[in-house]
Amino acid sequence: PNDNTLSLHDALPIFGIEQIRLSFPLDLTVKGVEVVNPPADTLLSLQSLTVRVRALPLLRKQVLVEAIDLRNVKVNTGTMIEGMEIKGFLGKLYLHADRIDLSEEKATFNTVDLSDTAITLLLNDSTSKEDTTSTPLNWVLKLDKISLDRVAFALQMPSDSLRLTAFVNKAGLNNGLVDLGAEQYKARNFDITNSTFAYDGNYATPEQGLDFSHISFTNLNTSIDSILYQGKEINAHIKEFFVEERSGLKVSALAGNVRSDHEQIDVPDLLLQTPNSEVRLTATIPWSSLEDHPQGSMKALLNASLGKEDLLIAAGSLPEDFKKAYPDKPLAITAGVEGNLSSIRITQGDIMLPGAFQMNVTGSMESVTDSIRRTGEIQLKARSGNLDFLLAMLPASQRDQFAIPAGIQLKGEATVANQEYRTELVLTQDKGKVGLTARYNPVQLAYEANLRIDSLEPTHFMPKDSLFWLTASVKAEGRGTDPFSERTWAKLDGKISDIRYGASSVSDVSIDGSLEKNLLKVDLLSKYPLAKMDVSLNATLHKHEVKAMLIADVENMDLQGMHLMANPFATSFQLFAEAESNLDEDNTIDVTLGNWEVVTPKQSFKPKTLTLHARTDIDTTRVSFHAGDLGIILTGNDCIHHITDKLTKVSNDITLQLERDSTVNLEILRPLLPDIDRKSTRLNSSHSSV
Numbered sequence: 006p007n008d009n010t011l012s013l014h015d016a017l018p019i020f021g022i023e024q025i026r027l028s029f030p031l032d033l034t035v036k037g038v039e040v041v042n043p044p045a046d047t048l049l050s051l052q053s054l055t056v057r058v059r060a061l062p063l064l065r066k067q068v069l070v071e072a073i074d075l076r077n078v079k080v081n082t083g084t085m086i087e088g089m090e091i092k093g094f095l096g097k098l099y100l101h102a103d104r105i106d107l108s109e110e111k112a113t114f115n116t117v118d119l120s121d122t123a124i125t126l127l128l129n130d131s132t133s134k135e136d137t138t139s140t141p142l143n144w145v146l147k148l149d150k151i152s153l154d155r156v157a158f159a160l161q162m163p164s165d166s167l168r169l170t171a172f173v174n175k176a177g178l179n180n181g182l183v184d185l186g187a188e189q190y191k192a193r194n195f196d197i198t199n200s201t202f203a204y205d206g207n208y209a210t211p212e213q214g215l216d217f218s219h220i221s222f223t224n225l226n227t228s229i230d231s232i233l234y235q236g237k238e239i240n241a242h243i244k245e246f247f248v249e250e251r252s253g254l255k256v257s258a259l260a261g262n263v264r265s266d267h268e269q270i271d272v273p274d275l276l277l278q279t280p281n282s283e284v285r286l287t288a289t290i291p292w293s294s295l296e297d298h299p300q301g302s303m304k305a306l307l308n309a310s311l312g313k314e315d316l317l318i319a320a321g322s323l324p325e326d327f328k329k330a331y332p333d334k335p336l337a338i339t340a341g342v343e344g345n346l347s348s349i350r351i352t353q354g355d356i357m358l359p360g361a362f363q364m365n366v367t368g369s370m371e372s373v374t375d376s377i378r379r380t381g382e383i384q385l386k387a388r389s390g391n392l393d394f395l396l397a398m399l400p401a402s403q404r405d406q407f408a409i410p411a412g413i414q415l416k417g418e419a420t421v422a423n424q425e426y427r428t429e430l431v432l433t434q435d436k437g438k439v440g441l442t443a444r445y446n447p448v449q450l451a452y453e454a455n456l457r458i459d460s461l462e463p464t465h466f467m468p469k470d471s472l473f474w475l476t477a478s479v480k481a482e483g484r485g486t487d488p489f490s491e492r493t494w495a496k497l498d499g500k501i502s503d504i505r506y507g508a509s510s511v512s513d514v515s516i517d518g519s520l521e522k523n524l525l526k527v528d529l530l531s532k533y534p535l536a537k538m539d540v541s542l543n544a545t546l547h548k549h550e551v552k553a554m555l556i557a558d559v560e561n562m563d564l565q566g567m568h569l570m571a572n573p574f575a576t577s578f579q580l581f582a583e584a585e586s587n588l589d590e591d592n593t594i595d596v597t598l599g600n601w602e603v604v605t606p607k608q609s610f611k612p613k614t615l616t617l618h619a620r621t622d623i624d625t626t627r628v629s630f631h632a633g634d635l636g637i638i639l640t641g642n643d644c645i646h647h648i649t650d651k652l653t654k655v656s657n658d659i660t661l662q663l664e665r666d667s668t669v670n671l672e673i674l675r676p677l678l679p680d681i682d683r684k685s686t687r688l689n690s691s692h693s694s695v
Contacts, residue, residue, distance in 0.1 A: 018042050031058040042083065052077035070102040088129050096121025096155075110186075113147040120154035127161045141186070148181035148192075166207045174199040189235040200225040214252050214321030221251035237292060239265035243275075254318050255279055261286075268292065269301070281312025282335070294345035302345055306353070309338040326401070330394035334359045346373045351383070362389045370421075382420045385430075389413040410434060410465045424448050437461030437475075453482035471568075474505035488520065489548045495520040497527075506568065511536070523547060535566040548588070555582040575604040590623040 023037020038051035057071040078095040099118040106112070153176040160169040180193035204220040211219035226247040233240040246259035261275035269291040277284040285308045291301030312335050317328055341353035354366030370381030392409040399407065417430035427444040439461060443454040456479045464473040483495030497518035504511040513532035519525070529540040537560040544553035557580040564570040578601040586592040599614040613633030620627050626641040662668065 018048060032056070042085070046081070046083055047079070048081060048083070048085065050079045051075070069104060070100065073098070073100040075099075090127040090129070091124065092127075093124035094122065095119075095124070098122075110144045111147075112144065113149065114151075115149045117148065117151045118154075119152070119156055122155070123157040123159075125159040125161065127163065129162075129164065143186035144183075145186070146183040148178060148183065151178040151181065153177070166205075168203075168205040170201075170203045172201045173197065174201075176200065187235065190232075191234070192232040194228065194230045195232060196228045198226055211251065212321055214317075215250065215254060215319045216252070216321070219251070222248045223251075224249045237265055237267050239263060239270070252318050254315060279312070279315055281314045282310060284309040284311075291345075296346075299345035299347045302343060304343050305341065307338070307340045310335040311338065324398060327394065327397040330397040332358060332361055332394060334361075344369075347371065349373055360390050361392055361394070362387060377424060379424075380420075380422045382418060385415065385417045385419075387415040406467060406469050408466055408468050434465060435462060437465075449484060450486055451484040453480075455480045472504070472506050474503060474510075476503040477501045483520070488525075488546050489523070491522050493520065494522075511567075520546075525553075534561070535563040537561045551584075551586050551588060553582075553584045555580070555584075557581075573604075573606045577602050590621065593620045594618070 019041045021037070021039040021041070022035065024035070026034045028034075033054075033056040035054040036052065038049070038054070039047065040049040042048050053074070053076045055072065055074040057073075059069040059071065075095065075098040077097075079093075080095075081092040082090055084090070097118070097120045099116065100114065101116040102112060102114045104111070104113045153173045156173045156176075158169075158171045158173075161167070175198040176196060178192050178195045182189065182191045184190075202220075202222040202225060206218040209218070224247065226245060227243075228245040230242040230244055231240055241263045243260055243263070247257060249255045256277065257280055258276065258278040262271075262273055263275070264271045264273075269289060272286055272288040275286045277286075286305070288303070288305035290303040290305070293299060293301035294303045313331055313333050316336060317323060317331065337355070337357045337359075339353050339355045341351070342349055343352050344350050348369070348371050350369040351367050354368075355364070356366075357363040364385070364387040366383060366385055368381065368383035370379065372378040372380065389409070390411050392411075395409060396404045396407060412434070414433045415430065417428060419426070419428040421427075425444055425446040428441070429443075430441045432439040438457075438459045440457040440459075441454070443452070445452045458475055458477045461475045462473055463475055464470060477500060479497075479499040481495065481497050483493070485493030485495075487493055495518075497516065499516040501514040502512055511533050514530070514536075516527070516529045518527040523546050525542070525544040525546055527542040529538070531538050538558060539560075540555070540557040542553065542555050544551065557578075559576070559578050559580070561575060561577055563575045565573045565575070578598055580596070580598050582594065582596045584592075584594045594617070596617040597614065598616075601612045601614070603610055603612065613635075616629075616631045618627075618629045624642065627639070629636065629638045631637075
């Protein structure tokens with residue numbers, strides 16, 4: 006084709022107009038407009054447009070619009086606008102403006118009426134350059150009356166799955182003013198009736214209860230008077246607010262005043278109510294208290310009474326038994342703060358569920374917004390009452406095995422200084438005490454924790470257990486979280502001073518560990534007569550190579566004395582094990598169990614030394630086992646991961662077959678078994694004693 010020929014793809018839109026009429030002085034009527042983008046995409050269709058403008062005011066650069074009446078418009082921009090697509094239907098738009106002054110940039114819109122409209126806006130990724138040029142807009146728009154009836158709007162962002170939808174059944178704004186130059190926006194009143202709004206942050210199914218990724222409001226009704234926004238000058242009188250959320254949460258009332266001038270924000274009494282709860286906020290916030298160098302002092306007090314129904318909705322998915330067991334009493338919260346971003350103080354902090362627990366929190370913080378210089382402290386006091394309803398979170402078959410005694414007390418303090426967080430907590434229950442001291446520095450990744458348990462009686466928490474006394478301590482400290490890093494180090498020090506289990510008592514058990522320059526050491530030493538042993542583990546840790554050696558010298562282990570067996574049984578042995586792995590396909594382990602002695606009431610005998618060797622690489626797995634003269638060798642033509650996967654599948658299939666008809670079909674399972682060379686199995690002697 007000739008280069009000057011206009012291709013169909015590049016063709017301009019085709020315009021069609023059924024009727025157009027212009028009468029004196031400036032009355033324009035257009036009907037049956039259609040804009041088609043070849044070959045057949047309808048960009049715009051319009052049933053009728055009527056415009057009536059007075060002529061004489063135009064001589065004074067003024068426009069007096071008696072009426073703009075637009076009916077039944079369909080639009081679908083397709084891909085014409087880069088990064089954006091607009092489609093939808095406009096039923097009716099009526100506008101009356103008795104004055105538009107072009108020279109003074111002022112306009113008065115007496116009536117704006119939009120109805121029976123549905124618009125969808127799709128925003129796609131756009132690579133177009135941003136237009137940095139701008140022309141100042143100083144127009145002052147006076148809006149006498151705006152009415153919306155049955156107007157729907159949808160926003161979709163397919164690139165990040167964001168979706169917004171709204172349906173305004175009826176809305177109105179009276180005596181409004183938009184001053185673009187002064188950035189002032191005001192209205193005498195604004196009302197919405199029986200409308201809906203929905204927000205979806207992803208395509209996942211909404212969670213049960215209140216899901217902030219999927220908010221859906223229905224039956225939205227609100228009435229706000231005396232609206233003003235201009236910089237720091239803010240005013241709104243909320244007369245009515247009612248809405249229902251998908252989760253079942255319902256706001257039956259929101260009322261109060263919000264005021265602000267150049268000095269401060271005032272919320273004299275804002276009240277939020279649901280059928281089951283009530284939240285009241287009073288606040289005075291000087292603007293200077295929020296500045297980089299704050300001076301004024303804010304005061305805020307929150308009082309809340311949260312009903313059971315609302316709390317369970319907010320909590321989401323919970324066991325039905327827990328919902329029934331939770332006390333039918335409101336959760337009372339009182340929170341008060343004073344200060345500014347330089348120094349803020351918690352003047353009141355009380356949480357109470359009558360009969361269940363009560364908690365008090367106080368504290369202060371300096372340099373709130375400065376992550377380097379920030380300092381602060383929080384004090385906590387709590388006492389429990391009847392918390393048995395928490396047991397309903399457990400399966401019914403396990404609930405009688407646990408208990409939560411009343412009268413548990415918790416006291417503690419948390420501080421922050423020099424970019425380091427510290428806490429000290431003490432929990433007491435009857436004669437028992439549990440203490441925790443910890444610190445963490447997120448900049449250096451340094452940590453330290455010290456847990457102390459003194460005279461705790463676990464049977465108060467596990468009434469059917471025989472563990473009725475515990476005194477122990479554990480201390481850990483270190484820096485870094487990557488165990489393969491040469492700079493990471495850690496130390497562990499644990500000790501069991503007294504464990505009383507049934508008629509026995511365990512004491513003098515300690516564990517020490519360290520990690521430094523990729524070398525891991527762990528030592529377990531027990532001087533307890535019924536479990537006298539010394540166990541040590543040494544390992545080198547690298548990202549692609551781990552080597553470990555375990556040595557266990559068990560001098561005596563009396564299983565009957567520790568109530569692990571009904572009949573007398575004691576043993577002693579020495580265990581030596583080595584392992585090496587690249588944390589992938591290559592793995593080796595050697596285990597030797599020797600100097601083994603078993604003592605029973607009838608005899609004492611010493612079994613043969615047991616050895617186990619196993620190695621696996623990318624295509625071979627080999628296992629050898631020896632006990633005296635007895636030797637068994639197995640070889641598989643696959644790596645250990647694939648063999649394990651096959652054995653897991655076999656185990657799952659056996660379980661399914663047994664559940665289905667209580668029999669196992671070996672022929673079905675045979676193809677699933679891993680390939681193991683059974684010819685390599687040999688028995689050196691059948692007369693050796695094990």
